[in-house]
Amino acid sequence: MSTPAAPKPAPTPAPTPGQTVGPFFHDALPFPRDRELVPPGSPGSVVLRGRVLDGAGEPVPDALVELWQTAPDGTVVQQPGSLRRDGVTFTGWGRCATDGEGRWSFVTLRPGTPYVALTLLARGLLDRLQTRAYLPDAPDDDLLAALGPRAATLRCTDDGDGLLIDLRLQGEHETVFLDHSARAAPGVGGTH
Amino acid sequence: MSTPITPEPAPEPVPEPGSQAEVSAEIAALDGTPGRQPRLDYPPYRSSALRHPTQALHPVDPEGLELWAPVFGRRDVDPLEADLTIGGRGEPIGERMIVTGRVVDGAGRPVRHQLVEVWQANAGGRYVHQRDQHPAPLDPHFTGVGRCLTDAEGTYRFTTIKPGPYPWRNHRNAWRPAHIHFSLFGTDFTQRLVTQMYFPGDPLFALDPIYQAVTDPADRARLVATYDHDLTQPEWATGYRWDIVLTGSHRTPREDDVEPDHAEHRAGDAR
Numbered sequence: 001m002s003t004p005a006a007p008k009p010a011p012t013p014a015p016t017p018g019q020t021v022g023p024f025f026h027d028a029l030p031f032p033r034d035r036e037l038v039p040p041g042s043p044g045s046v047v048l049r050g051r052v053l054d055g056a057g058e059p060v061p062d063a064l065v066e067l068w069q070t071a072p073d074g075t076v077v078q079q080p081g082s083l084r085r086d087g088v089t090f091t092g093w094g095r096c097a098t099d100g101e102g103r104w105s106f107v108t109l110r111p112g113t114p115y116v117a118l119t120l121l122a123r124g125l126l127d128r129l130q131t132r133a134y135l136p137d138a139p140d141d142d143l144l145a146a147l148g149p150r151a152a153t154l155r156c157t158d159d160g161d162g163l164l165i166d167l168r169l170q171g172e173h174e175t176v177f178l179d180h181s182a183r184a185a186p187g188v189g190g191t192h
Numbered sequence: 193m194s195t196p197i198t199p200e201p202a203p204e205p206v207p208e209p210g211s212q213a214e215v216s217a218e219i220a221a222l223d224g225t226p227g228r229q230p231r232l233d234y235p236p237y238r239s240s241a242l243r244h245p246t247q248a249l250h251p252v253d254p255e256g257l258e259l260w261a262p263v264f265g266r267r268d269v270d271p272l273e274a275d276l277t278i279g280g281r282g283e284p285i286g287e288r289m290i291v292t293g294r295v296v297d298g299a300g301r302p303v304r305h306q307l308v309e310v311w312q313a314n315a316g317g318r319y320v321h322q323r324d325q326h327p328a329p330l331d332p333h334f335t336g337v338g339r340c341l342t343d344a345e346g347t348y349r350f351t352t353i354k355p356g357p358y359p360w361r362n363h364r365n366a367w368r369p370a371h372i373h374f375s376l377f378g379t380d381f382t383q384r385l386v387t388q389m390y391f392p393g394d395p396l397f398a399l400d401p402i403y404q405a406v407t408d409p410a411d412r413a414r415l416v417a418t419y420d421h422d423l424t425q426p427e428w429a430t431g432y433r434w435d436i437v438l439t440g441s442h443r444t445p446r447e448d449d450v451e452p453d454h455a456e457h458r459a460g461d462a463r
Binding site: 012013014015016017018019020021022023024025026027028029054055056058060066068069070076077078079080081082083084091092093113115116117119121122123124125126127128129130143146147150169170171174175176177178179180181 | 228229230231232234237239240241242243244245246247248249250251252253254256257258260261262263264265266267268269296298299300307309310311313319320321323324335336337339373375381382384385386387388402403405406410411412414415436437438439440442
């Protein structure tokens with residue numbers, strides 16, 4: 001009996017480059033209740049907020065932050081409905097444009113895993129950036145341990161009103177932004 | 193003995209500060225440097241000066257949550273949102289066109305049933321956005337905003353109007369090549385892509401510090417759509433095709449990736 005020949009791997013296509021989100025996304029990307037993963041004031045809700053700051057420490061008023069997180073029990077949610085929230089379904093995803101003072105905020109539930117994932121877009125930023133925001137009490141993991149003092153830029157504080165983390169594009173206390181592609185193996189998923 | 197007087201070499205012409213010539217010289221100096229993505233530190237794009245990280249991005253293996261992307265469905269997107277020409281009471285001004293293509297991951301697998309968002313200027317190069325001060329007319333029949341979900345083959349499709357080029361204030365007499373903004377999700381959080389689609393043969397390509405921030409010519413060429421006469425519809429609309437390749441998925445595709453079934457996955461099991 002012959003074994004069928006393994007299919008020839010298709011040539012790996014090169015990725016499409018990113019480009020800046022520009023200044024004119026506000027009519028397209030924001031949507032009603034985009035930042036309310038749960039209704040404000042609902043049981044168990046927590047506010048996660050911060051500012052986006054540039055290299056001069058000035059607020060970035062035309063940035064967009066996206067939040068992706070697990071549910072309180074640690075599951076990765078795969079539920080539609082973020083764009084038309086029904087007030088009941090927790091989708092784990094939200095989006096918030098910064099205001100005139102560079103501030104963004106989400107109303108959400110405390111995730112069941114140590115960090116939430118953030119995507120940052122802005123005019124003047126040529127490609128999206130991604131990072132993690134760890135809970136204040138999350139134990140150090142391999143990434144935080146490897147970062148030394150810069151790990152502090154990835155850890156939320158709890159100021160009594162909720163979780164707080166600033167995203168600094170440049171300069172002192174510049175946020176650590178992540179490159180997930182280093183060990184990406186296109187076509188060979190599940191290399192772990 | 194007298195030394196013959198040699199004429200001083202003519203000085204290199206110094207481009208006038210804030211001119212296209214100055215920006216073009218900066219673009220030329222960086223052109224061809226390798227890197228598939230745009231340079232975040234790209235001085236010709238003036239607004240990037242204080243908005244790019246100075247530290248290298250920190251390499252990390254994606255894990256758990258990061259191996260999954262948010263799910264969108266029919267509840268999120270009305271199919272009519274893929275037609276940008278029907279929002280008003282009348283027909284928008286300009287060249288009606290169909291823009292379509294496939295969204296695939298780094299292994300060429302289709303990205304199925306995933307959200308695609310677009311926004312663009314109107315035919316006169318004007319955005320509805322309140323911050324757009326370009327003195328070109330707004331079109332009451334065109335908002336320039338659309339959404340759709342890819343189908344089972346990863347195909348997206350929009351009906352819209354060809355956007356016009358427009359001036360901006362990066363430098364004096366700066367003009368953006370005509371483009372459509374695209375926002376895309378993959379199957380992994382890490383595949384998130386926000387980019388711009390351009391049109392073939394635009395005379396503004398060489399002058400534009402955003403397009404040129406992708407410094408490898410072969411890579412930035414991937415931002416340009418192709419005119420496709422087979423897509424063009426008689427007496428109706430021209431057709432452009434633009435395929436989008438996301439970075440490689442890190443996750444082994446599973447049976448339930450074929451159709452999102454609203455399942456939940458334990459973050460620790462996702463690897």
